[in-house]
Amino acid sequence: GQQLNQSPQSMFIQEGEDVSMNCTSSSIFNTWLWYKQEPGEGPVLLIALYKAGELTSNGRLTAQFGITRKDSFLNISASIPSDVGIYFCAGQLVDTNAGKSTFGDGTTLTVKP
Amino acid sequence: KAGVTQTPRYLIKTRGQQVTLSCSPISGHRSVSWYQQTPGQGLQFLFEYFSETQRNKGNFPGRFSGRQFSNSRSEMNVSTLELGDSALYLCASSTDSGNTIYFGEGSWLTVV
Numbered sequence: 001g002q003q004l005n006q007s008p009q010s011m012f013i014q015e016g017e018d019v020s021m022n023c024t025s026s027s028i029f030n031t032w033l034w035y036k037q038e039p040g041e042g043p044v045l046l047i048a049l050y051k052a053g054e055l056t057s058n059g060r061l062t063a064q065f066g067i068t069r070k071d072s073f074l075n076i077s078a079s080i081p082s083d084v085g086i087y088f089c090a091g092q093l094v095d096t097n098a099g100k101s102t103f104g105d106g107t108t109l110t111v112k113p
Numbered sequence: 114k115a116g117v118t119q120t121p122r123y124l125i126k127t128r129g130q131q132v133t134l135s136c137s138p139i140s141g142h143r144s145v146s147w148y149q150q151t152p153g154q155g156l157q158f159l160f161e162y163f164s165e166t167q168r169n170k171g172n173f174p175g176r177f178s179g180r181q182f183s184n185s186r187s188e189m190n191v192s193t194l195e196l197g198d199s200a201l202y203l204c205a206s207s208t209d210s211g212n213t214i215y216f217g218e219g220s221w222l223t224v225v
Binding site for chain 1: 117119146148155156158161169171203212213214215216217218219221
């Protein structure tokens with residue numbers, strides 16, 4: 001099936017540092033979504049991107065929909081301890097509907113105070 | 114507006130039993146999808162229902178089934194449970210025209 005390559009797999013950073021993670025695919029997506037999941041909870045939507053080239057911010061988070069429509073990145077600025085969690089990208093292929101999304105394997109973020 | 118609600122949150126079943134999980138979508142959302150999440154396999158798409166009809170299906174055996182009711186609430190059923198079915202089962206809902214899915218907190222299933 002379709003696959004998203006998400007990197008890095010894990011990150012260990014110091015509080016205050018900036019973080020960058022990305023997802024790439026060999027297929028074209030019409031939507032990119034970024035989620036954060038904390039232990040024992042379901043993924044929470046952080047940012048949704050719907051157009052190639054779109055750059056969207058949500059507080060300290062910024063995400064972009066790549067112009068090739070095959071990639072997306074998420075940046076977190078000035079990280080804090082509560083940023084700890086697993087970050088997932090998800091994409092929807094062209095001609096698929098909302099319910100069927102493909103997920104990356106996640107980036108596990110650890111922030112050291 | 115209430116979010117996606119899943120019940121039960123935690124359950125333990127014995128191999129060979131069956132289980133039914135329930136999901137209430139966000140009000141106004143008619144699409145409900147189910148995902149299985151395990152440490153080794155990540156998030157895997159099970160199926161999606163829209164207006165009481167299965168619209169998409171992932172690559173899971175027939176032991177996994179679902180349905181959707183007229184009020185958009187959905188249930189998924191797993192029969193003849195296997196140890197490998199132990200996972201977090203996530204339900205997500207979205208609007209008809211939207212392409213954004215919102216997850217519930219999940220149901221943790223442990224098969225012993």
